[in-house]
Amino acid sequence: MATKILMEALSPTMEEGRLVEWKKKEGDAVALGDVLAEVETDKAVMEIVARSAGTLLKQIAAAGATVPVSQLVGWIGQPGEALADGAPAPTAADASGPVVSAAPPPGTAASPKAAATPASDPGSSRVKASPLARKIAADQGLNLASVAGSGPEGRIIKRDLDAVNAARPASAPSRPSAGPSWSVSPAGPGLGYTDVPLTQIRKTIAKRLAQSIGPIPTFYLTTEVDMERMWEARASLNAAGEDQSKISFNDIIMKALATALIEHPACNAWWQDDHIRYWNDVHISMAVAIPDGLITPVIRHADRKSLRQIGAEAKELAGRARNRKLMPEEYTGGTFSISNLGMFDIDEFTAVINPPEAGILAVGRIAERPAVVDGAIAIRRRLRLTMSCDHRVIDGATGAAFLKTLKLFLENPLALVW
């Protein structure tokens, strides 16, 4: 005769427990003492252990369901044994009873049917996956049903998704070889970013600093970059590609900026009042002066584009910006801004943040200045960069670390080529 599996009291005061997951499938052989399921109450998880041997005939409570203590959660018996004609019909409880199924997956019958035939039904088994795997799949838009699980009872775990990703062809968006056409859709929901709720400390920082200094509590970081090596690199690149358009320092700085942002995602973000949005991709807003003001066309995926692509695009966008021919999606959706006044012989300046972006880089001129090199004063080509940071998003050390990476890229052209 079939044996009941009951929700166990993990404590005299426990009233109900959440069935976290089944460790045995319907139809699985069960030995005395085997772990059948895990139950959670409060912050404790306990295993329900088989009190008789046989076959797991029926799971009555679904994984995730909250079940009162001593309520039936399943049956153990002999294969083929009919449960309905036993003394207590096990189905009475689940049709109307308090067993709450947590989010029945599509494709499963909404309410468990009376188990006249307890043989397992492979067709209806829900996709078993760990919470982490579910999160990864949701993030990547993967259909779990198409993934083979290697965890216990075919459960899909992180490893399986890693394998799927590794097997996927180069269509994955990670640094593809630069092609001429980028089908980039405008920024919007569902695209590559992560929203992070504000922690208590971020809320406090935001409130206190904004009280002190206007709606965007801005601070500034300045660094001086030695451009000698980049000067040489640019000269030889331009000499090598005589027939092509010249690469400008602005193109180089934009590329270095985008690459540094990839390494410091904490600076590639939007302030969103009640959360911070960290973007996975880098879109550089480029301040362009126009007759009666300025506008910021966006170079999308600047980190993945070649210097010449960036240069051509910047020139083309700036040209249309001056002629007021930009479409709205061409000057919105940037994740970080750059403003360059070097051509006006400005040594350094502070730029105003372009909200909701959290930072902007102000680029001065490259000037020959005395600098100490290897203990001696030498005349070097130097560039001053000033970053304005929204303190609600970027803290001093965060911005400084980012600027240091940017400086490293500019002082070591090879670091950019990777």
Add this chain to the structure above:
Amino acid sequence: MFPLGILDLGRQRYGETLDLQRSLAKQRVSGALDHDVLLLVEHPTVVTLGRGTKASSLPLSAAQLEARGMEVYEVERGGDATVHEPGQLVGYPILDLHRHRQDLHWYLRQLEAVLIEALTAFDIPAERNPGLTGVWTGGRKIASIGIHVKQWVTLHGFALNVINELKGFDWVVPCGISGVIMTSVAREAGRSTDQLQLWNETKDAVIGAMGRQFDLAPTRDPELWTTPPQNPPLRQ
């Protein structure tokens, strides 16, 4: 009084300690290990996801967390996502509750009592927060608790913030309770004591309180480990 074997593992990666815990618990269930154990350890930064983890508790994907140098583990303990980082004292009691009381709520409340008692050594007034397992002081959370029980043998346990910078908590919603302010012994004690001294004092206080609350005699005596029929579990 029964002994409580103290194993002070120093700094150890989460995965290694997890293997040790599981092995010890298995031996405790089988009887090969004849005494209760308290593992004390400090983990390099790691995010662990308990069985109660809600998707909203992990605002960053595992890949993004890993890009920030954090390992991510899904484990069998109760509770939501949490963070371990250097400077946090993590304790894993491997107790046979048959010898104590077969009551998981009692056990959770006992762990809270251990930490509350230990914190009195630093004049930190700590308390429970009904319905929210863990230890709190002045509305801030100082210790987290999440356990697993295998045939009434306990695994997992508590994490007490001692001298850690609490940075890792920016990347999860600790225990699924948004808006929680985390704190540490160093912050609450308000003393500019030597960090190492504070760390060692906290450890001693926790060991002492474990002994008193569970009526066990804590001992670091290696002789304890020669009595079980199996090899000492510390060999890696």
